[in-house]
Amino acid sequence: MLLTLLFSLSGPAMGEYSDFGRSSLAAKGAATQLELDFGQSLPWQRGESGLVIGRHADLSTPGALRLGEYRLNWFDVRDSLGDAANLSVNQSKIDSVLDFRLPVRDASPLSDVGSPYLNLVRSSALGRQWFYEGGQWLPPTP
Amino acid sequence: MVASHAVVFMWELFCKEVERGFQFLEAEYGFELVSAENPNVVYESSLVRIFVFYDSSRGGETDLRIRRKSDDPFSPMSLGIEMLCRMESETEYKVGRISSRESLQNEVTRLANALARCGSTLLVGDLRVFRRLEDQEKQFSRKYSRRMKENL
Numbered sequence: 001m002l003l004t005l006l007f008s009l010s011g012p013a014m015g016e017y018s019d020f021g022r023s024s025l026a027a028k029g030a031a032t033q034l035e036l037d038f039g040q041s042l043p044w045q046r047g048e049s050g051l052v053i054g055r056h057a058d059l060s061t062p063g064a065l066r067l068g069e070y071r072l073n074w075f076d077v078r079d080s081l082g083d084a085a086n087l088s089v090n091q092s093k094i095d096s097v098l099d100f101r102l103p104v105r106d107a108s109p110l111s112d113v114g115s116p117y118l119n120l121v122r123s124s125a126l127g128r129q130w131f132y133e134g135g136q137w138l139p140p141t142p
Numbered sequence: 143m144v145a146s147h148a149v150v151f152m153w154e155l156f157c158k159e160v161e162r163g164f165q166f167l168e169a170e171y172g173f174e175l176v177s178a179e180n181p182n183v184v185y186e187s188s189l190v191r192i193f194v195f196y197d198s199s200r201g202g203e204t205d206l207r208i209r210r211k212s213d214d215p216f217s218p219m220s221l222g223i224e225m226l227c228r229m230e231s232e233t234e235y236k237v238g239r240i241s242s243r244e245s246l247q248n249e250v251t252r253l254a255n256a257l258a259r260c261g262s263t264l265l266v267g268d269l270r271v272f273r274r275l276e277d278q279e280k281q282f283s284r285k286y287s288r289r290m291k292e293n294l
Contacts, residue, residue, distance in 0.1 A: 054218070055220070056195075056197060056203055056205065057181075057182075057195035057206075057207045057222070058218075058220050060195060061182060061193050061207065061209070062177075062179070063215050064215070076201050078201050086201075105216075106218060107218055108218050109219065109225070109275060109278070110218070110278075110279055110283060110286065111225065111281075111282050112220075112225055114222065114224040114225070114237070126286070131286055131287055132282075132283055132287060133283075133287060133288060135217065135218055138288075
C-alpha cells in the first residue's frame with residue numbers, strides 16, 4: 001500500500017484559514033509532497049520474518065535494525081540457571097521463528113564464530129538445510 | 143523500559159572507565175568520543191567507528207566492534223575485537239562479562255589493551271584488515287550458498 005500525504009500550503013482549501021497564512025510554516029513557501037512508502041519498508045510485506053540475528057553488540061549499535069525488524073530477546077537466566085539453560089531458551093525461540101520458513105537477516109560476519117548463541121542460531125538454520133545469500137538466511141525451496 | 147538504579151550506576155561507571163582506559167584513542171590516534179548512550183560508547187575517526195559495548199541489564203556482556211564509516215550500516219561488515227586479534231596478531235581474545243565493580247575495571251582495561259595491541263595498524267587508518275574480512279566473508283558465503291548446499 002502506498003500512502004501519499006500531500007501538503008499544499010498555498011492551495012485554495014487552506015486559503016480560508018486566514019491566520020494560517022501568517023504562520024512560520026506557511027512562510028516556508030512552496031508546497032511539498034511527502035511520500036511514506038510503508039508497503040516497501042516492512043519486512044513481512046517483503047516476505048521476510050523481520051528477525052535479525054547477530055552478535056549482541058552488533059544488534060545493539062544505533063540504527064542496526066530497519067523499520068519493522070526485531071531481535072530475539074528473553075529474560076536472561078545465566079546467573080540463576082547457567083549458560084546451558086540460557087542456550088535452551090535461545091534454541092526454542094529461534095526454532096519457533098524458523099518454523100515460519102521466512103528469511104532471517106544476519107547482522108554479523110559469518111566468520112565471527114565467537115558467540116555460542118549466534119553459533120547455535122546459525123547451526124539451527126543450517127540443520128534445517130537453510131542457505132545464506134545476500135546477508136540473509138533463506139529456507140530451502142520445497 | 144525503565145532501567146534499574148543498579149543498571150544505571152554500572153553503566154555510568156563503565157563510561158568513566160572507558161574514558162580513562164581508551165584515552166589513547168584520542169591522545170595518540172585523533173579519535174573523538176562522539177556518544178555514550180547505553181549500551182555503547184562510540185569513538186570515531188574520519189574512517190571508522192569504534193563501539194565499546196556493555197550490556198549491564200543482560201548478563202553484563204562486553205564487546206568491542208569496529209565498522210568502516212563508508213559501509214552500509216546494515217551490512218554485516220563489523221569487526222569484533224576477537225576477530226581483530228586473531229587476524230592481526232594471531233592471538234586469542236575472549237570477550238568477558240562484568241559482574242562487579244572490580245571486574246568492570248579489569249574488563250575495560252583488558253579491552254583497551256587488546257585494541258592497543260591488535261589494532262595499531264587499523265587505528266592509524268590502514269583498513270586492509272577489512273579487505274581480509276571481506277575475503278573471508280566471500281568464502282563463508284560460498285560455503286553456505288544454495289548451490290554449494292545442493293551439491294552436498
